Amino acid sequence: MLTCLRLMPLSLLGASLFWLSTETACAKPPSLIQMKTEETVFVGKSIAHNADVSWMMDQSGMLSEVALKKVTSFRRVASEFQKLPLNKIKQQLQNEFGPLYEIISTRHYVICAPRGKAKAYGGVFEDLYESFSHYFALRGYQVKAPEFLMVAVIFPDQSQFFDYCKKDGVRAGQGLLGYYHPHTNRTALFDLAAATAQEDSDHNETGLIYSRISADGKDMAEALRDTMIHEATHQVAFNTGLHTRIGENPRWVVEGLATTFESDELRSHTGGSTNSLSRINRNRLIWFVNYSRTRREKASLRNFIRSDALFRSSTLDAYAEAWALTFFLVETQPARYSRYLKSISERDPLQEYSADAREDDFKKAFKTNIRTLEVDYLKFVDQLTAELVQQN
Known part of the structure; x- marks a missing residue:
């Protein structure tokens, strides 16, 4: 039995690699697959893999890195990967953030914001997307349409934003006004109105690669607006094929x-x-x-x-x-x-x-x-x- 337990991960690894290689070689859409480790369950499609890891994208567009040596079971859930329906994405966000937030969708985004404010934020994000696409089209480059609706979460104040940063593994500090995370594929900010009531005691940018603009002498509301544009640009660029969401991009x-x-x-x-x-x-x-x-x-x-x-x-x-x-x-x-x-x-x-x-x-x-x-x-x-x- 000990021998079987030692060999089982290796045979699962081989089966996983064979399946992933077959999926990659086929022209047909990828399958919806499930990988289990002792810690968690990953359901989605593999978008990149080698002998050691598989990058899994779930049905909402989030990414996870799976160490193949830790995989304990592997199976095909469905013959074709499909995105989650919009109503399920909205419900997931509502469950995650609670009744004080409203969830709306626009052409390219799902906006989660304090009640009464999501529509205004959605307009800013859509305007940025249109400007971005138009800018590159005029220069002979047609950016590809995002595969998933892009999620933006706007918190009612800095304190709740900082709590979310910790859950996301992002170091929070007074200079951090917002960030885009390429693995969750979310942009996170806190509300412009809340910013006007706060003093920005730190006028230095953080060293985080996908995070923020500091105030640099601007008032907080102006700095936060600039941050929203900056991070929304990251999100569009990563979702339209100009940057890759995994691997190295020159900073x-x-x-x-x-x-x-x-x-x-x-x-x-x-x-x-x-x-x-x-x-x-x-x-x-x-x-x-x-x-x-x-x-x-x-x-x-x-x-x-x-x-x-x-x-x-x-x-x-x-x-x-x-x-x-x-x-x-x-x-x-x-x-x-x-x-x-x-x-x-x-x-x-x-x-x-x-x-x-x-x-x-x-x-x-x-x-x-x-x-x-x-x-x-x-x-x-x-x-x-x-x-x-x-x-x-």
Whole structure:
């Protein structure tokens, strides 16, 4: 019996891998499968796997990483994976958050918010989605439709938001105003009205990769609104195929796109003006100019592309450079930038994304020497700065 118990996980692992490989090779829709471990039960479809792990997506769009050596049973539940019906998603959210919240759906979202406020938030999220899609369509890239409705949860106050952060494994702090989590596929924020009654004692951004904007001298309501746009951009980008929800995404790519869409002018003028100045993120530009003139090392773009280190050592400088580089690329090489995003998102998400591979992908996409591109990039920023000064 001890021998059988030792062999059983190995045979289950082999059966699981054989089944997953067969599912991957078939053109037909994936099956709905169940994997059990001693701790939990996973029901959904496998979206990526190797000999060690399977990433499972459940019927609401949430992701879980399953260690195959821990699987104790495996079976097919249904011949075809199907999403949960909208009424069941709403009921799950209602059960999770309780009667003080209302749950509404829009074309692309399910909004969970304090009663009487969900519709207004839904409008903001839908406007962002339309601006995002239109922006890329004008530049020759049709983003794919999200597979699932995207969930946004708005809490009535900061305290309840922080409680939810802890459940989500996100470190809460006064500088954290909201975040998008690629595994739950939810954006979480707290209510704008509540923000106006609070003092923001921490004016530094957190180091969390998918979290927030700090107040940076703005009042809390304005900072929280910017956070909502920033995190909603993350959510749309991860759900429309521009980023992958598992595996490594260069952080400058993820944050660069989100900071680009912080600009109200860019979202409201998605293609009409040929003047780049009309689409800048003014706060990020001003910060980057100060950084580049006082602290930025010469010829540092190559390291920035290869590594996320600057985000850990100097977060605000990294965000500013992510914005500046992204804005330069989308304004001067939009087709290549779109292809670059596509190439990154189509990588094997379970393979390490080395510094050399990051650099190679960048050079291949933009067909240039990085030092040459850096010269052009900094000249572009200098020209924007000169135009901004002249305008003022």
